[in-house]
Amino acid sequence: MEPIQFTVPVYGEGVFATLENKGGKLYGYYHRHSELQVTCVLQGKGTILVGNIAQSFQQGDVFILRPDEPHMFTKYDEPNLLNEDIHLVHVFVHLERMEKLFVIPEFDQVGSYLIGLDASKKIRAERASDLQQFFRALSQKNGIPRFVEFISLLHTLTQRGQEGESLYSGARKISYSDKDGARISAVYKYTFDHLQDDVAVADVASLVHMTSSSFCKFFKKHTTKTYVGFLNEVRIEKSCQLLVNRRTESVAEAAFQVGFRTTVHFNRVFKQIMGTSPRLYLQQHGI
Numbered sequence: 001m002e003p004i005q006f007t008v009p010v011y012g013e014g015v016f017a018t019l020e021n022k023g024g025k026l027y028g029y030y031h032r033h034s035e036l037q038v039t040c041v042l043q044g045k046g047t048i049l050v051g052n053i054a055q056s057f058q059q060g061d062v063f064i065l066r067p068d069e070p071h072m073f074t075k076y077d078e079p080n081l082l083n084e085d086i087h088l089v090h091v092f093v094h095l096e097r098m099e100k101l102f103v104i105p106e107f108d109q110v111g112s113y114l115i116g117l118d119a120s121k122k123i124r125a126e127r128a129s130d131l132q133q134f135f136r137a138l139s140q141k142n143g144i145p146r147f148v149e150f151i152s153l154l155h156t157l158t159q160r161g162q163e164g165e166s167l168y169s170g171a172r173k174i175s176y177s178d179k180d181g182a183r184i185s186a187v188y189k190y191t192f193d194h195l196q197d198d199v200a201v202a203d204v205a206s207l208v209h210m211t212s213s214s215f216c217k218f219f220k221k222h223t224t225k226t227y228v229g230f231l232n233e234v235r236i237e238k239s240c241q242l243l244v245n246r247r248t249e250s251v252a253e254a255a256f257q258v259g260f261r262t263t264v265h266f267n268r269v270f271k272q273i274m275g276t277s278p279r280l281y282l283q284q285h286g287i
Contacts, residue, residue, distance in 0.1 A: 060125025121164030
């Protein structure tokens with residue numbers, strides 16, 4: 001894919017840069033960049049779209065995103081979540097500039113891991129608790145102490161590399177123009193912003209100035225999924241977070257909060273995507 005190209009703030013000849021998202025503000029476009037990205041969720045919950053996979057994130061999760069991997073973070077907009085309840089720290093690694101370090105024997109293992117990543121990864125919070133310290137330090141320190149924290153982070157990620165879950169969808173890589181990339185980005189943003197609403201394909205098609213038929217073909221071509229299938233996956237992903245984090249009183253309420261108007265329809269779609277019923281899913285999580 002070729003979504004919106006994002007320019008990472010790497011200044012001079014630096015090998016890495018950091019960027020923080022706080023106060024409820026996330027970069028709301030489906031985008032990519034040539035740098036490898038490592039992101040830690042210090043606070044908040046939401047969804048990350050990687051390629052054409054929607055994955056939830058919560059406090060403590062760490063993501064390793066390969067260079068040029070299309071992605072977008074979105075937070076959950078809920079009445080009891082304040083704007084300041086989101087805090088992400090992103091570390092962008094310029095692999096080409098790191099090559100001079102990778103030839104040093106002590107950096108050989110780190111270089112092999114980062115360059116050889118076969119897919120983007122997610123390290124769940126329960127396995128990443130010791131990683132948060134590096135991200136906090138990187139956002140506070142400068143100079144040599146900051147560089148030491150950066151190297152320590154890469155070393156730890158390399159040692160823990162097998163603990164990451166693959167975010168590879170198996171979908172073929174598709175290229176498209178900047179105009180099409182902007183359209184896909186607009187569709188994704190609209191979808192996440194209107195999960196609780198009645199989302200009609202005709203309305204989404206109108207958003208990108210297409211007929212319903214043309215839009216359905218366009219979306220399938222560029223994502224390998226139908227739009228309705230994608231919408232259902234995102235809705236079910238959010239419902240899982242609502243249920244597990246006990247932000248709803250019942251399965252029926254969770255269904256309504258993510259846009260389903262009947263529990264029968266919700267239960268059917270939930271089982272298709274998750275392979276189990278909402279009730280059994282809750283039991284599996286001790287709820």
